[in-house]
Amino acid sequence: IRPPYSMDKMMEKAIHQEVINFWKFASGETHKYYDFGSVRDPDNWVIRWSLWHVFRYGSSNKRR
Numbered sequence: 001i002r003p004p005y006s007m008d009k010m011m012e013k014a015i016h017q018e019v020i021n022f023w024k025f026a027s028g029e030t031h032k033y034y035d036f037g038s039v040r041d042p043d044n045w046v047i048r049w050s051l052w053h054v055f056r057y058g059s060s061n062k063r064r
Helices: 012-027 028-037 045-057
Strands: 039-040
Touching: 012 028, 012 045, 028 039, 028 045
Parallel strands: none
Antiparallel strands: none
């Protein structure tokens, strides 16, 4: 995969693994927010949305 990256080019298994990693390595403070998105463990819509948002708009949050 070449830049620019997008969520639709990522394998679901890779996305799911990163959701697990985000959950596993999050700080206690961050877990408070992730708890809002726990639909089924270990999947989390808050983390998925965060990943989508970074892929969509970039980490600088500037729209093109």
